[in-house]
Amino acid sequence: MTQGMLFNTEEPPGRRDAPAQALAPGAWLFPGLVHARAPALLSAIGEVVRRAPLRHMTTPGGGRMSVGMSGCGARVWVSDAAGYRYETHDPRTGRPWPTMPALLRDIAGECAQKAGYDGFVPDSGLINRYGPGDRMGLHQDRDERCDAPIVSISLGVSAVFLWGGVTRSDPVRRIVVRNGDVVVWGGPSRLAWHGIAPVPQAQHPLCGDVRYNLTFRRTA
Numbered sequence: 025m026t027q028g029m030l031f032n033t034e035e036p037p038g039r040r041d042a043p044a045q046a047l048a049p050g051a052w053l054f055p056g057l058v059h060a061r062a063p064a065l066l067s068a069i070g071e072v073v074r075r076a077p078l079r080h081m082t083t084p085g086g087g088r089m090s091v092g093m094s095g096c097g098a099r100v101w102v103s104d105a106a107g108y109r110y111e112t113h114d115p116r117t118g119r120p121w122p123t124m125p126a127l128l129r130d131i132a133g134e135c136a137q138k139a140g141y142d143g144f145v146p147d148s149g150l151i152n153r154y155g156p157g158d159r160m161g162l163h164q165d166r167d168e169r170c171d172a173p174i175v176s177i178s179l180g181v182s183a184v185f186l187w188g189g190v191t192r193s194d195p196v197r198r199i200v201v202r203n204g205d206v207v208v209w210g211g212p213s214r215l216a217w218h219g220i221a222p223v224p225q226a227q228h229p230l231c232g233d234v235r236y237n238l239t240f241r242r243t244a
């Protein structure tokens with residue numbers, strides 16, 4: 025696998041050439057693909073959350089999500105007592121979500137292309153912030169009105185990505201995702217079940233004890 029100029033400048037030995045791993049038809053793990061871009065990605069996250077602060081959303085059932093969330097782009101996923109949906113405005117500030125930084129849009133497009141999905145232009149960039157012990161239960165991403173793929177970037181502390189099949193009862197694999205790893209799923213795997221196991225207490229030089237996840241989608 026060759027990697028474009030965008031990605032391969034500073035990755036440590038052993039990470040640069042880690043091969044892509046097929047998880048399922050249409051689904052790929054790219055170890056370290058954006059490792060060299062982690063500082064730039066984190067500063068783009070900082071830019072977004074200054075204008076749209078991270079917050080703990082509520083599930084329709086009344087539970088508080090452990091993960092802190094924010095986002096950018098035309099629409100961002102929200103959850104509250106009224107349900108799961110995409111909104112054009114941040115309910116917290118009443119303002120439109122911050123514009124997606126070009127760096128994020130471009131990197132998401134490059135990652136999708138690596139998985140064979142050409143022309144992916146996300147209109148939504150979700151930011152998930154996990155502290156020690158925070159998790160995301162197994163779910164499908166099915167609130168989008170579009171079957172474009174999903175590009176998911178891991179930053180900071182390593183975590184275990186839970187990867188099931190398209191059926192709830194399919195076996196669930198546990199895949200370690202590290203700083204700079206990218207998972208892309210679409211096509212026949214677009215509605216695969218997935219989640220994040222409780223994030224361990226650990227330290228990362230760029231993020232302290234935090235894991236960030238950036239998830240790019242087309243919502244319409």
Ligand SMILES: O=C(O)CCC(=O)C(=O)O
Binds near residue numbers: 218219237
């Ligand atoms: O944090 C992750 O890697 C997964 C996030 C996710 O599944 C989601 O935001 O829908």
Ligand SMILES: [Fe+2]
Binds near residue numbers: 163164165218
């Ligand atoms: Fe998801």
